Amino acid sequence: MPADAPLLAAISISKRFGGLAALAEISLTVGRGEIFGLIGPNGAGKTTLFNVLTGLYRPDAGEFTFDGARVTGIKPHRAAACGIARTFQNIRLFANMSALENVMVGRHARTRAGVLGAVLRGASTRAEEAAIAGRAYALLEYVGIAGRAAEPAYSLSYGDQRRLEIARALATDPKLLALDEPAAGMNATERAELARLLERIRGDGMTLLLIEHDVKLVMGLCDRVAVLDYGRKIAEGAPAEVRRDPAVIAAYLGGDIA
Amino acid sequence: MNGARPHPLLPDDPRLKWALCCVAAVALIVLPFAVDALLGRAWVRIIDVALLFVMLGLGLNIVVGYAGLLDLGYIAFFAVGAYCYALLASPQFGLHWSFLAVLPLAAFVAAVFGVLIGAPTLRLRGDYLAIVTLGFGEIVRIFLNNLNRPVNITNGPQGITLIDPLAAGGVALNQTHTFAGITVAPVHGYYFVFLACAAFSIFISLRLENSRIGRAWIAIREDELAAAAMGINTRNIKLLAFAMGATFGGVAGGLFASFQGFISPESFTLLDSIMVLCMVVLGGMGNVGGVVLGAVLLTALPEALRYAAPLQKNWLGEVYVDPSDLRMLLFGLALVLMMLFRPAGLWPSTMRRRELAGGGNTHAG
Numbered sequence: 001m002p003a004d005a006p007l008l009a010a011i012s013i014s015k016r017f018g019g020l021a022a023l024a025e026i027s028l029t030v031g032r033g034e035i036f037g038l039i040g041p042n043g044a045g046k047t048t049l050f051n052v053l054t055g056l057y058r059p060d061a062g063e064f065t066f067d068g069a070r071v072t073g074i075k076p077h078r079a080a081a082c083g084i085a086r087t088f089q090n091i092r093l094f095a096n097m098s099a100l101e102n103v104m105v106g107r108h109a110r111t112r113a114g115v116l117g118a119v120l121r122g123a124s125t126r127a128e129e130a131a132i133a134g135r136a137y138a139l140l141e142y143v144g145i146a147g148r149a150a151e152p153a154y155s156l157s158y159g160d161q162r163r164l165e166i167a168r169a170l171a172t173d174p175k176l177l178a179l180d181e182p183a184a185g186m187n188a189t190e191r192a193e194l195a196r197l198l199e200r201i202r203g204d205g206m207t208l209l210l211i212e213h214d215v216k217l218v219m220g221l222c223d224r225v226a227v228l229d230y231g232r233k234i235a236e237g238a239p240a241e242v243r244r245d246p247a248v249i250a251a252y253l254g255g256d257i258a
Numbered sequence: 259m260n261g262a263r264p265h266p267l268l269p270d271d272p273r274l275k276w277a278l279c280c281v282a283a284v285a286l287i288v289l290p291f292a293v294d295a296l297l298g299r300a301w302v303r304i305i306d307v308a309l310l311f312v313m314l315g316l317g318l319n320i321v322v323g324y325a326g327l328l329d330l331g332y333i334a335f336f337a338v339g340a341y342c343y344a345l346l347a348s349p350q351f352g353l354h355w356s357f358l359a360v361l362p363l364a365a366f367v368a369a370v371f372g373v374l375i376g377a378p379t380l381r382l383r384g385d386y387l388a389i390v391t392l393g394f395g396e397i398v399r400i401f402l403n404n405l406n407r408p409v410n411i412t413n414g415p416q417g418i419t420l421i422d423p424l425a426a427g428g429v430a431l432n433q434t435h436t437f438a439g440i441t442v443a444p445v446h447g448y449y450f451v452f453l454a455c456a457a458f459s460i461f462i463s464l465r466l467e468n469s470r471i472g473r474a475w476i477a478i479r480e481d482e483l484a485a486a487a488m489g490i491n492t493r494n495i496k497l498l499a500f501a502m503g504a505t506f507g508g509v510a511g512g513l514f515a516s517f518q519g520f521i522s523p524e525s526f527t528l529l530d531s532i533m534v535l536c537m538v539v540l541g542g543m544g545n546v547g548g549v550v551l552g553a554v555l556l557t558a559l560p561e562a563l564r565y566a567a568p569l570q571k572n573w574l575g576e577v578y579v580d581p582s583d584l585r586m587l588l589f590g591l592a593l594v595l596m597m598l599f600r601p602a603g604l605w606p607s608t609m610r611r612r613e614l615a616g617g618g619n620t621h622a623g
Contacts, residue, residue, distance in 0.1 A: 054487060055486075056483070075486070075491075076483075076486035076487050077486050077487075077488075077489050077490055077491045077492065079487075080486075080487060080488060080489030081489050085487075086487055088484065088487075092481050092483060092484040092487075093480075093481070093484070094476065094477050094480035094481055094484065094485075095480055095481075096480060096609040097473075097476060097477070097480060097609065101473060101476075104473055105473050105474065105477045105485070105488050105490070106488050106489075107470075108470060108473070108474055108477075108488055108489050108490050109488070109489025109490070110489075111470055112470075113469060113470045113471070114470075114471065115466065115471055115498065115502065117469075117470075118465050118466050118469030118470065118471050118472065119461075119462050119465045119466065121465060121469075125469075128470075129469070129470075132470070152609075168488065169488075171488075172488060172489050
């Protein structure tokens with residue numbers, strides 16, 4: 001496939017929960033190396049779109065293609081194996097495992113050792129274990145929390161937990177990193193640091209899909225954004241033009257003002 | 259900082275480690291003879307049973323301690339292993355296979371049962387899983403109780419008798435042998451076999467715990483959804499936990515059948531499942547050392563409490579409480595006290611200790 005083909009394409013994705021249309025024919029494309037923002041008011045369907053993409057829910061209609069392959073309705077672990085890694089809006093770490101072990105779990109899909117390998121612990125298994133630990137530690141360094149590697153995940157500060165989730169997601173060697181409100185609950189300094197980290201991740205060749213409420217952060221960081229409202233896509237484009245879009249202003253400030 | 263955690267059972271200094279291992283090995287070899295001389299042969303038998311429970315506890319620990327799947331029917335795998343051995347090495351069908359063939363087969367059949375019982379329960383968690391596995395455990399026992407008509411397979415409630423002992427090269431473990439002046443009774447012989455099997459179970463458990471598979475199990479226990487998002491095939495890894503746990507139970511069951519020479523469905527009741535679970539929980543869920551400790555203590559405690567009845571007579575001059583009632587009363591009291599003062603188990607895993615020390619959730623602070 002050509003290099004300029006989009007990494008991810010969503011084509012008319014729909015998802016209903018009972019009578020509620022959480023997603024109504026959402027189509028969007030994310031290019032390689034892009035930071036793509038997904039914004040919209042609470043309940044607009046952003047997280048639902050993530051969940052449908054990463055296999056937590058099956059879409060009722062529509063198609064996802066990722067890296068040239070159809071990935072609609074695949075199982076969550078297959079999504080990770082395909083190269084879609086995600087973080088969660090309400091942090092979901094393995095709370096009682098150490099920070100390092102959390103990231104080591106992220107290597108699961110890219111390593112092979114089974115029961116026999118674990119019990120015999122031959123040269124190849126030992127080498128693989130060492131590589132897992134080495135890579136995990138390097139990723140903790142990359143996100144800047146290597147000093148807390150041995151500490152249980154729950155004892156990390158809120159910002160560090162967010163970073164740990166990113167490190168764990170990166171450990172799956174993704175092609176697309178999907179972040180669900182990574183800046184939620186952070187103060188201004190932490191946000192600025194996070195923005196630098198995300199820039200750096202993109203600079204190293206990653207494609208990012210970002211759900212974020214903080215408009216300032218999104219505008220500064222994203223190459224393109226899509227705006228969802230009540231499950232529909234109401235705008236898409238460069239941040240500057242989307243910000244002037246009357247429909248977007250209406251969605252954020254209320255219909256009467258626009 | 260390379261991910262290799264210090265060995266949970268051994269100190270760091272290699273010389274000290276070796277010395278400790280040698281002392282422990284000598285102590286374990288002398289143990290049955292010393293106990294025989296000091297406390298009597300009945301206690302050697304109790305130690306043998308304790309070693310079987312160590313294996314059972316370690317097997318259940320994989321399911322409950324690592325993968326976090328509450329299994330209340332675990333004794334079913336013990337039963338499957340025991341009946342496998344009993345049917346293939348007894349006059350029941352006139353088959354007398356070698357234990358070298360039957361024990362691996364028992365492990366395999368138990369693993370298959372583990373997957374069969376695990377598969378329909380994959381979507382269940384916590385209490386619901388416990389209820390369903392409890393039901394499965396009972397179903398297995400009831401099947402064993404009733405598979406004597408119309409075709410007699412298990413001999414029903416009468417059980418299977420005259421089961422072959424472990425034997426190799428003309429030496430059967432159910433006879434007393436004398437080696438270089440040392441009398442080795444059946445209980446001694448079985449002790450060494452069970453010790454070897456228990457040691458092997460400990461080895462496997464420790465290796466699994468610190469492996470890719472072990473981390474996947476613990477990740478599923480901590481957060482199944484996040485584990486799946488990290489690329490863990492939760493269905494297969496959970497089934498693997500059921501199968502691995504069942505394997506331990508199957509081998510222990512086969513050994514139990516050969517040791518007793520007689521089995522009946524009565525040996526595999528819900529109470530036995532609960533007992534094994536108690537050992538895991540009280541010893542320290544998820545910690546191999548704790549589970550071993552729990553299995554040994556909870557096997558020995560009810561037996562040790564038999565001495566409480568004569569004490570009652572000696573001290574109070576009268577038997578006020580029925581000895582068997584008193585025994586269970588004190589046993590229950592001991593369990594309550596242990597849970598009050600050591601809620602994470604006698605020897606908890608570091609993770610459990612963290613959990614009960616006030617962590618448990620991310621962004622709790």
